[in-house]
Amino acid sequence: MMIALPVHDANSAPASRPRLPERAGIGLRSQHYQQVLDANPAVGFFEVHAENYLVAGGPFHHYLGLIRERYPLSIHGVGLSIGAQQPLDTEHLQRLAVLLERYQPQAFSEHLAWSSHGELFLNDLLPLAYDSATLERVCEHVDQVQTRLQRQMLLENPATYLEFTGSTMDEAAFIGEVVRRTGCGLLLDVNNAYVSSVNQHWDAQAYLHALPLAAVGEIHLAGFAEDRDAAGARLLIDNHGAPVDEAVWRLYAEVLQLIGATPTLLERDNHIPPLDLLVQEAQRAQRLLDASRPARQQASA
Amino acid sequence: MNSQEDFVAALLDPQRDCPPQLKAWNGSDPAARFAVYRNNVLSSLVDALAVSFPVVQQLVGEEFFRAMAAVHVRQSPPRSRILADYGAGFPGFVEGFPPAASLPYLADVARLEWLRIRAYHAADAAPLASDALAAALVAPETLGALLFQLHPALGLLDSAFAVVSLWAAHQGALAIAGVDPYQAQCALVLRNGLEVEVLGIRPGDARFIQALQQGLTLGRATQQASALDAGFELGACLAHLLRAGAITHLAYDSERPLP
Numbered sequence: 001m002m003i004a005l006p007v008h009d010a011n012s013a014p015a016s017r018p019r020l021p022e023r024a025g026i027g028l029r030s031q032h033y034q035q036v037l038d039a040n041p042a043v044g045f046f047e048v049h050a051e052n053y054l055v056a057g058g059p060f061h062h063y064l065g066l067i068r069e070r071y072p073l074s075i076h077g078v079g080l081s082i083g084a085q086q087p088l089d090t091e092h093l094q095r096l097a098v099l100l101e102r103y104q105p106q107a108f109s110e111h112l113a114w115s116s117h118g119e120l121f122l123n124d125l126l127p128l129a130y131d132s133a134t135l136e137r138v139c140e141h142v143d144q145v146q147t148r149l150q151r152q153m154l155l156e157n158p159a160t161y162l163e164f165t166g167s168t169m170d171e172a173a174f175i176g177e178v179v180r181r182t183g184c185g186l187l188l189d190v191n192n193a194y195v196s197s198v199n200q201h202w203d204a205q206a207y208l209h210a211l212p213l214a215a216v217g218e219i220h221l222a223g224f225a226e227d228r229d230a231a232g233a234r235l236l237i238d239n240h241g242a243p244v245d246e247a248v249w250r251l252y253a254e255v256l257q258l259i260g261a262t263p264t265l266l267e268r269d270n271h272i273p274p275l276d277l278l279v280q281e282a283q284r285a286q287r288l289l290d291a292s293r294p295a296r297q298q299a300s301a
Numbered sequence: 302m303n304s305q306e307d308f309v310a311a312l313l314d315p316q317r318d319c320p321p322q323l324k325a326w327n328g329s330d331p332a333a334r335f336a337v338y339r340n341n342v343l344s345s346l347v348d349a350l351a352v353s354f355p356v357v358q359q360l361v362g363e364e365f366f367r368a369m370a371a372v373h374v375r376q377s378p379p380r381s382r383i384l385a386d387y388g389a390g391f392p393g394f395v396e397g398f399p400p401a402a403s404l405p406y407l408a409d410v411a412r413l414e415w416l417r418i419r420a421y422h423a424a425d426a427a428p429l430a431s432d433a434l435a436a437a438l439v440a441p442e443t444l445g446a447l448l449f450q451l452h453p454a455l456g457l458l459d460s461a462f463a464v465v466s467l468w469a470a471h472q473g474a475l476a477i478a479g480v481d482p483y484q485a486q487c488a489l490v491l492r493n494g495l496e497v498e499v500l501g502i503r504p505g506d507a508r509f510i511q512a513l514q515q516g517l518t519l520g521r522a523t524q525q526a527s528a529l530d531a532g533f534e535l536g537a538c539l540a541h542l543l544r545a546g547a548i549t550h551l552a553y554d555s556e557r558p559l560p
Binding site for chain 2: 051052054055056057058059060061062079080081084085089092114115116117118119120121122123124126127129161162163164165166199200201227229230231233235237
């Protein structure tokens with residue numbers, strides 16, 4: 001089932017592999033379709049949730065087709081349930097393959113999480129125990145996805161709120177092993193890294209350094225909400241409903257120091273502000289990208 | 302053993318304990334943290350229903366709507382990973398939800414809103430070329446044997462309540478005070494270009510369109526519509542469907558001659 005993908009060395013990627021530009025992008029929202037076409041905002045790319053476009057026809061496909069002609073595209077899946085204790089839904093994978101064939105995105109990503117059980121779809125990114133059984137299963141599923149889609153996928157690090165007593169490895173090591181075994185890339189969600197670090201009492205810098213940073217193909221930035229756990233400790237909720245927090249901006253700047261300019265998405269899925277505000281937030285990321293050194297991949301181009 | 306099974310059961314049932322094998326770094330009760338997942342699942346799905354059924358929400362108020370939707374989410378969580386599919390069972394649930402029984406028209410308003418969602422995302426289909434029907438009209442003797450294929454977005458609702466007026470009043474198109482909800486209405490939902498339209502139509506029009514959808518000939522459909530509604534006007538109804546791009550193909554049914 002293994003696809004012929006580079007393992008260990010991102011520089012051995014075939015030259016034809018599509019890449020997002022090393023710029024800041026934003027999520028494409030239906031309420032902004034016409035404005036995007038009218039104003040051509042200066043963003044590097046758009047990202048859409050795959051499942052929103054698994055509909056037969058109508059305005060979603062109409063507008064995505066037009067916007068795809070003008071901008072690079074990232075397709076971000078939220079329903080594949082790669083971590084589920086059950087086989088992947090091959091029909092869903094087939095629908096994704098058709099969608100990717102139609103829109104030819106520069107990147108496809110999914111989550112280190114699960115969201116389905118049996119026939120039920122929970123519409124949330126649920127946590128995994130980091131043990132050898134989960135590792136085998138996740139690698140098998142990532143292999144299956146990459147084989148079916150005939151491309152590398154990026155796997156996103158999750159935002160988590162608790163841990164499993166049965167975990168035998170830490171999250172960064174787990175992700176590193178999935179990347180090493182499957183050749184998938186990493187979608188580094190800096191907000192998730194920060195949220196999980198606060199929620200799990202990790203050192204965020206140490207977590208980042210332990211990740212397979214050479215495999216990062218895209219970065220996500222988003223906002224969180226704040227709550228307290230039963231003992232009164234800070235509990236951050238990854239709600240994609242607020243501007244990016246200053247602590248996350250600082251962590252992002254550190255990441256760029258480590259890996260150079262990398263395609264960066266500003267994620268906002270709730271409390272969607274006017275398009276101008278999303279573009280402004282992306283411009284802040286763009287200034288940091290402009291100030292950072294070129295990405296490592298440029299060396300082999 | 303499947304630990305995700307326990308996790309799912311506890312996610313959907315607030316009476317159940319937090320699943321075992323979970324912990325927090327500070328030794329605090331993991332239930333408070335598990336509640337984040339519980340809330341994410343429930344509130345995101347209630348939000349999805351609120352987006353699809355805005356007029357139902359306006360009719361009952363946000364608090365009632367969210368409580369009602371939460372009961373539905375827990376009873377019938379999605380079985381599709383495509384959220385646009387979630388909500389097909391909501392009108393039926395509303396119809397049998399006792400606290401909403403004082404608003405008997407609520408379920409049909411939900412049905413109308415669901416037809417709008419279906420229409421919005423339905424497959425694209427080019428309307429019939431304008432000269433195709435004209436060519437068919439040249440041979441009136443075979444007209445009755447014509448079969449029509451209608452646009453996949455097209456939907457019908459034959460209601461005992463004033464669904465079209467109730468819906469229109471919540472779009473600001475007419476005053477709610479003037480709407481008698483207990484007046485029967487038929488609704489035609491279609492997508493004209495990129496816009497979903499809701500139109501009040503005569504009972505005869507509804508029967509005619511339904512007959513065409515079922516694959517009956519123009520002759521049979523006309524017969525059924527006229528039998529139901531003496532005021533049915535074939536020309537006006539056809540012209541309307543054509544203008545809205547609701548007819549996509551024509552064919553002759555050689556097996557079934559003129560009635």
